[in-house]
Amino acid sequence: MDREPTYGATFVRHLAKLGRHTPYRYEDLRLVKAMSQTELADWIKGKCPEFSLVVRDNPAEVAAAMVHEKRLAMTARSGDMAEIALSLFELLTLLSWGSTMTATPLPTGPDGRDGGQDVAGATAIFAQWQVYESIIDRDLMRHREIYAGIHAFVAAIYRRPFSLLDLGCGDASSIARTFAGTALAHYTGVDASAAALQAARRQLAAAPFHVALVETDLLEYLTTAAASARPRPDLILAGFVVHHLSFDEKRRFFSRCRETLAPGGSLVFYDLFRRATETREQFVAAYTDLIATRWGLVGQTLDDTCRHVREHDFPEPLATIFKLAHDAGFTQPGEERFTDADGFHRLVCFATEPLPAQSAPRTHAGIQPPRAARSRKRNRRPD
């Protein structure tokens, strides 16, 4: 006898997409992946006898059947993978979380104190540093290309000893490598996560430059300690952290960086970005889809990573970041040094003086062509 086709990977991908909007149990999804429709109906009956598979004429009846009759319902178009997935997903939600079918609303901004970043929430995921480490190792956020771009930028314009302030430094695992062969003399790493800084301390134990690590909120640091810190930073690095801030905090971030930098200094900014016309909802849908389909994460790790994006990532489009930097007094328009094919991960450099033309070599695929020719060569002055 011919066996019915199983649901397979496409089906599970649909479920994973739906899972962005409401919590779901990954183990359940894995189980159903290999089931035929008949097996699925049996499985559901076994799991919870009052549930059974029914066919209804239209989506409103399907919804009613699921909410009121607690049945896995689908319309006659049940060959449609997305629809089956939706029905099953909603049923699993009922099974796992009682009778509520309310989707978790997507936050419109960080929900920390005074509408600012929820720092503890945003940093919590980094307590499990191994997950982020493996994301970097597999270059899923394009760290390799970004660090190459930073090295090229720094080597071209920072020829004399300089100081670096790294905001949201994490475990600083790539700092020594990225700045090898440059004139880096003083490094200050700031991070709100004690676990990250503990790892950073180990990573930089043998660094050939002076190291200071400060456990605090980066805006707090820029507002208080940075003004009196010596030497003033010639270079500020902010990597994959500013997208956690509220819009108002992002504005303050750029202003404070501009005030903190030594004369002639630069801000090297790499982060998550929204595409030009993308809403936050569309960004969350697209980025969590990329994570679910291309990052190879499973189970709790996949859930936690997608939840982190949903709850704590508030990236801006490139034009907004350019405007914030320009308003803060950085030279217009900022230099795009790297953008990945999806437009999510970018490296942009902002200067307080026009940059020399040779500072933007195109060393690998994905590096953007230099923007308008820089007006004059600049020999970086030491502080």
Ligand SMILES: C[S@@+](CC[C@H](N)C(=O)[O-])C[C@H]1O[C@@H](n2cnc3c(N)ncnc32)[C@H](O)[C@@H]1O
């Ligand atoms: C995605 S990691 C980036 C680490 C590193 N910069 C990189 O490029 O891989 C974000 C880091 O920012 C830290 N962080 C998030 N919000 C922060 C804040 N408001 N102040 C200081 N650190 C923060 C987190 O603890 C985490 O270590």
